[in-house]
């Protein structure tokens with residue numbers, strides 16, 4: 113056994129290797145992405161690994177590998193499970209053969225997400241077991257056990273880490289890497305794998321009959337623990353359990369629910385030994401709802417009566433506050449000093465030289481009255497530039513765009529979508545827009561990579577997750593095949609050409625596509641691209657501020673209001689095209 | 703058992719994560735438990751980032767406001783933004799420089815002056831470090847994070863040798879001398 117200082121997701125990935133994983137697939141999404149990124153960075157790799165185009169595709173791939181007897185895993189962020197919900201629900205009926213783990217990472221407080229949904233709800237909905245680790249070490253240990261649990265109960269197992277586990281770090285005890293691997297063999301069994309009504313009715317009955325066995329298998333793992341120490345108790349799940357342990361007073365009982373489904377008899381016995389119980393969990397009140405069903409006569413505090421926040425994430429201080437509300441602590445041991453006021457905010461912004469910024473700038477020039485539905489990716493940061501009017505979920509730029517265009521709204525609609533997002537769920541929306549005659553422009557912000565989640569390759573990158581060259585695909589050909597009336601590709605660093613293409617699109621009717629293609633600055637730099645920096649000639653600069661409004665973080669100004677350029681400059685040259693005085697020039701030129 | 707709680711703050715891209723990894727590795731070397739958590743994902747793109755490190759930590763990874771023993775700030779304004787995380791007597795090791803956020807130009811917000819930022823840290827023991835100057839002296843501006851870690855070393859409950867050994871384990875061989883020089887220069891500055 114060795115001890116290492118690891119990120120939660122790295123520890124989870126190591127556990128997969130210890131369990132002898134054969135097949136891993138996933139679609140990136142914070143906070144889940146580093147699991148696959150760690151697996152694909154392994155030098156010695158005896159398993160198959162892929163980045164899939166979306167979560168539904170990823171889940172189906174890994175499910176099939178499990179049916180072939182392989183130990184498989186699929187990873188995604190919580191909202192990805194919505195995309196994969198269709199196969200998820202029925203995979204509970206067909207079951208798993210090789211251990212099959214579905215990792216769906218939740219993001220309480222929505223640090224990098226569009227909502228705060230709780231994966232444990234899906235586990236309940238689909239009647240599947242679910243593991244909810246409270247620390248990096250437990251995430252490691254649970255993941256290792258998850259494969260065997262799946263094989264034992266013959267079902268997919270959901271694994272729900274949260275941001276503060278995935279992106280936590282800690283000293284972790286690791287086990288040996290397994291040498292055991294399985295080659296997939298598909299055994300035909302239509303009654304199991306063809307869910308026609310006659311089969312599926314029987315499968316549903318089988319799933320229900322399994323539940324007591326599942327509850328027992330989950331309890332036998334030992335992650336659900338309880339210690340009676342007094343008349344009041346705190347019950348916690350996930351990372352909240354670590355916070356509770358930090359602040360719980362002596363003489364207060366503690367129950368930790370690490371795995372679901374909960375064994376009702378076990379919980380009831382514990383609850384009935386107490387007068388008062390506080391339930392602390394992030395996300396939905398999953399444990400609390402179950403506990404309230406069993407708690408007749410016992411006073412219960414939790415989200416449902418306002419003792420615990422229903423949204424956001426918890427912390428030791430938040431848990432202490434809940435204990436005060438429940439009368440378990442007299443006062444919180446934490447002070448809450450006031451943060452400094454009046455500081456200018458420092459939100460994340462597009463990198464210096466990001467092609468998305470240049471495209472947004474051109475869009476605003478050509479469509480001053482445009483409506484700009486957008487999507488999810490680095491380019492969502494275009495909100496600060498006034499070119500992101502809507503985002504809901506991946507793929508919803510083009511569909512919201514066509515809906516607005518067909519609603520009778522007269523202003524021009526210009527939707528933006530990244531290349532990874534277009535391939536994820538954008539193509540169907542484009543076909544639909546063309547088919548239903550939406551008068552709109554779709555701009556594909558093609559930086560050849562899935563940037564926001566940490567620069568994972570996609571089919572447009574030309575490389576697989578294993579680092580092998582992939583068969584090239586053509587966004588132009590896809591868009592033409594969808595029936596778009598106008599498809600033109602431009603380099604957003606060429607401002608004049610980009611303005612021209614957008615004007616041409618504006619002049620036409622129908623569903624038009626402009627592909628703005630320029631590699632992400634970060635991947636370009638990693639690939640060795642070096643461009644000369646730009647600088648401002650102070651003699652020529654009139655201090656008009658036009659370049660500063662472009663918003664590049666490499667641009668600043670001096671006390672006289674004259675522009676200057678710092679070392680962040682990546683040499684895109686767009687500010688030089690914007691400057692009306694011609695004061696911005698390439699380094700080394702006069 | 704209570705932990706020694708350290709907050710490392712800065713701007714995405716300044717290398718807070720390497721600094722926390724070095725401390726983690728040093729804890730492993732000394733057999734001290736450690737927990738931490740850091741900013742990943744969207745917020746990293748030039749945004750304000752924080753890394754919590756709990757030396758001797760056995761519970762959760764989050765430091766509570768008012769609970770940190772020490773803060774290493776790679777940017778002066780970020781030190782002010784996270785000051786409330788410190789205990790009243792908590793120490794601050796701060797880079798004497800701030801990057802003007804783009805929001806100042808885009809939204810025409812007032813930018814606090816350097817002296818006002820320094821004044822806002824009053825009440826805590828503060829060590830101002832010329833990270834850029836010392837990194838340049840070491841040989842490259844990219845090692846400002848290691849300079850700052852060096853400056854914090856005399857305050858940390860870890861041996862300087864463990865931190866140096868951790869640097870040796872974590873940085874690529876060809877940059878090792880550069881980083882060790884940066885660490886030594888920072889350490890010197892942190893002592894004064």
Ligand SMILES: Cc1ncc(C[n+]2csc(CCOP(=O)(O)OP(=O)(O)O)c2C)c(N)n1
Pocket residue numbers: 139140141142167189191192193195226488489490491505506529530531532533534557559561562563564565
């Ligand atoms: C269903 C779903 N899966 C995953 C994510 C996480 N996610 C957000 S943006 C993004 C992809 C961004 O790639 P791209 O569209 O190419 O834009 P870029 O960041 O490269 O500009 C992903 C995977 C999500 N929000 N929703």
Ligand code: SF4
Pocket residue numbers: 461462463465466467468490559563564632633634635747
């Ligand atoms: S990571 Fe790439 S795509 Fe994202 S903001 Fe930076 S340059 Fe743009």
Ligand code: SF4
Pocket residue numbers: 464465645646664665666667677680681682683684685686687688
């Ligand atoms: S050339 Fe101008 S716009 Fe481009 S990165 Fe440099 S300063 Fe920013």
